[in-house]
Every structure is written in structure tokens, then in C-alpha cells.
Amino acid sequence: MKLVGVGVDIVENSRLNKLILKKNFIDRIFSKIEILKSKKIKKKYLYFAKRFAAKEAFVKSLGTGISNGINFKDISIINDNLGKPSFYINEKIRKLIKKKYKTKSFNFFLSISDEKKYSIAFVIFQKK
Secondary structure (H helix, E strand, C coil), X not given: CEEEEEEEEEEEHHHHHHHXXXXXXXXXXXXXXXXXXXXXXXXXXXXXXXXXXXXXXHHHHHCCCCCCCCXXXXXXXXXXXXXXXXXXXXXXXXXXXXXXXXXXXEEEEEEEEECCCEEEEEEEEEEC
């Protein structure tokens, strides 16, 4: 396995709290899967802040930023039954990775956390 990229991002929770109140922000940034899951969450701003940080860290690990055909809605953060976060990798992202990194076999590792003021995400991108 080869380490390809690392990404980290930190978000001020109060900033995201203000943004999610703006018209269309949630629909522009978050996937249908994430929006549906948020319906069950009490502190939505923390839920969205962690996912926003994860999306930023993800594109940093790829070395692309939000460009080259990837937008925030292409990146979905999901959780397993125990709550462990991971990325749902759609076909658009698979094609980008295949083209840029010449591989079909890869892993992403995601860790997200929050405190009162901040949410943070750390991503490792690895070729198999």
C-alpha cells in the first residue's frame, strides 16, 4: 500500500451554524444521503460542520480541491452501525482517481471530531 495524500480541515461551528440557516446552503453542499440522515440529529450544525470539514479534507487528500469536476455534493460521508465514518465513493470520483492516480484500488480513512467551538476532519488516501 502506498500513501498518496493526507488532508485535514477545521471548521468553526458557529460559522457553519450561520451558513446552514442561509437559503439553499444545505442543498448545495450536502448529498441526499447526508440530508436524510440529518433529520434524526438534534444538533444539526455539529453534524453538518463535521461533514463540511470532512469534504474539505477529502479534496485536500486528493490534491484537487473543489474543482476538476468534483463538487461538495459528490462527496458523501456515511457511518457504519457503530458510528465509524467513511466516504461513499461515487462513479465520478472513481473515474477521477483512476485518471489522476492510475489505479482502481484505493482506500480512504476518515476521522472526524468536534468540540464546542470547532469541528475537525482528517483523511488519509492510500493506493492498494
